[in-house]
Amino acid sequence: MSDVMIEVDGLTKDYGSTRAVDQVSFSVRKGEVLGFLGPNGAGKSTTMKILTCFLSPTEGRAKVAGFDVFDQSLEVRQHIGYLPEDTPIYRDMTVVEFLAFAAAMRGMDPAKSPGRIKEIGVRCGLGDVAGKLVGELSKGYRQRVGLAQAMLHDPDILILDEPTSGLDPNQIVEIRSLIKEIGREKTVILSTHILPEVQATCSRILIISGGKLVADGTPDSLRAREKGGRYRVVVESNGVAKEAIRDRLAGLAGVARCEILSAEDGAHAFAIDAAASSDLRKPIFRAAVDNRWTLLELLRESASLEDVFRNLTTGDIAGEPGAESSVEKGKS
Amino acid sequence: MSPALVISRREIRTYFNSPVAYIVVTVFTILTGYLFFTQLFVEKQADMRAFFNIMPLLFMFMVPAITMRLLADEKASGTLELLITLPVRDWEVVVGKFLAAMALLCTALGLTLIFAITVRSLGPLDRGPAIGGYLGLVLMGGAYVAIGVMASSFTRNSIVSFIVAFAISFGLYLLGRLTQFLPQSWQGLVAFLSIDGHFENIGRGVIDTRDLVYYFSMIGVSLLVATLSLESRRWR
Ligand SMILES: Nc1ncnc2c1ncn2[C@@H]1O[C@H](COP(=O)(O)OP(=O)(O)O)[C@@H](O)[C@H]1O
Ligand SMILES: [Mg+2]
Numbered sequence: 001m002s003d004v005m006i007e008v009d010g011l012t013k014d015y016g017s018t019r020a021v022d023q024v025s026f027s028v029r030k031g032e033v034l035g036f037l038g039p040n041g042a043g044k045s046t047t048m049k050i051l052t053c054f055l056s057p058t059e060g061r062a063k064v065a066g067f068d069v070f071d072q073s074l075e076v077r078q079h080i081g082y083l084p085e086d087t088p089i090y091r092d093m094t095v096v097e098f099l100a101f102a103a104a105m106r107g108m109d110p111a112k113s114p115g116r117i118k119e120i121g122v123r124c125g126l127g128d129v130a131g132k133l134v135g136e137l138s139k140g141y142r143q144r145v146g147l148a149q150a151m152l153h154d155p156d157i158l159i160l161d162e163p164t165s166g167l168d169p170n171q172i173v174e175i176r177s178l179i180k181e182i183g184r185e186k187t188v189i190l191s192t193h194i195l196p197e198v199q200a201t202c203s204r205i206l207i208i209s210g211g212k213l214v215a216d217g218t219p220d221s222l223r224a225r226e227k228g229g230r231y232r233v234v235v236e237s238n239g240v241a242k243e244a245i246r247d248r249l250a251g252l253a254g255v256a257r258c259e260i261l262s263a264e265d266g267a268h269a270f271a272i273d274a275a276a277s278s279d280l281r282k283p284i285f286r287a288a289v290d291n292r293w294t295l296l297e298l299l300r301e302s303a304s305l306e307d308v309f310r311n312l313t314t315g316d317i318a319g320e321p322g323a324e325s326s327v328e329k330g331k332s
Numbered sequence: 333m334s335p336a337l338v339i340s341r342r343e344i345r346t347y348f349n350s351p352v353a354y355i356v357v358t359v360f361t362i363l364t365g366y367l368f369f370t371q372l373f374v375e376k377q378a379d380m381r382a383f384f385n386i387m388p389l390l391f392m393f394m395v396p397a398i399t400m401r402l403l404a405d406e407k408a409s410g411t412l413e414l415l416i417t418l419p420v421r422d423w424e425v426v427v428g429k430f431l432a433a434m435a436l437l438c439t440a441l442g443l444t445l446i447f448a449i450t451v452r453s454l455g456p457l458d459r460g461p462a463i464g465g466y467l468g469l470v471l472m473g474g475a476y477v478a479i480g481v482m483a484s485s486f487t488r489n490s491i492v493s494f495i496v497a498f499a500i501s502f503g504l505y506l507l508g509r510l511t512q513f514l515p516q517s518w519q520g521l522v523a524f525l526s527i528d529g530h531f532e533n534i535g536r537g538v539i540d541t542r543d544l545v546y547y548f549s550m551i552g553v554s555l556l557v558a559t560l561s562l563e564s565r566r567w568r
Binding site for chain 2: 049050053054055056057058070073074077078080082084086088089090092093098101102103104106107110146219222
């Protein structure tokens, strides 16, 4: 086992007749911050519950830190820190009591755990509320307690289900930078239905929709993957017919379509759709030089992650009312 | 400390952080105290028979009240997910819960030692039956508590958990009353299964393996079923 921390192969989970996760496979390396992105009900939480040994897959296998989640669940749980969705924490305990409980459950040395609890409390911004009951905390603080609990034993792998939900913008920024910082040495998987979140924190994105994995890559590679990257080209006419230019451009390798946008003031504007992810800027420039066109403008309109997300998950958006708002949120 | 003990320590603290423990212990002590002292003053009888005799019935209400939320509440509030994704075995969770409820029950029973001391100050206390009675109470209480923990593992609703625990213990109690109506060949088995018969035996001060086996298997089987029920979320 090299530095692959999580290996998921053909994971499928049925709840009765509902298929929540459908043949999902991926692997995560050490030092990656993996964003699990998808509309509500996509199967993000279910996948995380399987990785943390709370549920078993109906089919497929998953290995975490080299251990099988089904056969070696105790070892898996020793190597992970988990923040479940909605941060369920005993409300009748104080923050310190709860963290001490988690430390004791993990078999941490009782002589060392108070120091460690203090350290992690400071790191998660819990200093002011250490003696308060968890039930009296705001959502944001409860979330931090959950995060502190997950990081208490300095695990190799952190699995965080919607770590920033319910936080105010300042807290979100803090938590994101905390996650990024942790991600430098550890492996982090976080789920979210909010797009800017993955853009801000993740080195890699998995997009899941209707239980299926629909995309896997870095934010850049996903943007590039999006077909039909659009180019806008403006050429000075110099007496050349716009149709002639269009035909030349359409004939370039990698061009799917070229249309005339306008022809005014002696300049012709064209819109070019790329066939694949290839970069067309060079061929267009070459064509202009070879044909002695004066190139006035060359612009690549790269697809935004939002487009990628929207295109990949449209099936869900049509089917599920909750999903619409998640895209709205993603925009803001 | 083992995870089971960590869980039971947390659970005991929860008992005493909420009114539950105080209400249960107070009601129990008042009720048994009333019975004991009426017998003492009205019937001028300084022994603990009436106190012990009422216990199988009293436990039927009291024990489900202290066990009902042990697992059901954790399911309802979602904390079970956090608890069970810590490195802990399912049986350790169940045993931890069991031990916590036993600790509360034994606290309540401990308070009733006042009655034993009272009897002793009034005259000679028959040691055998008294010691046997308390041992029997702890064993029988263990069976009730284990049944309660099992019932709590079946549902996320603590009221349902109470009713299921009550129904099972009431059923096992009824068995003891039914024997006389059954054919001879069944009587032995049914009497063996009744939850309070063995308590009466132990209460006589005679400790028979059969009685111990009954309570230990009752506890073992109930906790095993509770563990399986907790594990069932991971079955495939
Ligand atoms: N305990 C459950 N019983 C039945 N269906 C469930 C359960 N949990 C989740 N589901 C269903 O499984 C699908 C995936 O849910 P989930 O993994 O929670 O999605 P996400 O976290 O991406 O919002 C949804 O359709 C949801 O309704
Ligand atoms: Mg979810």
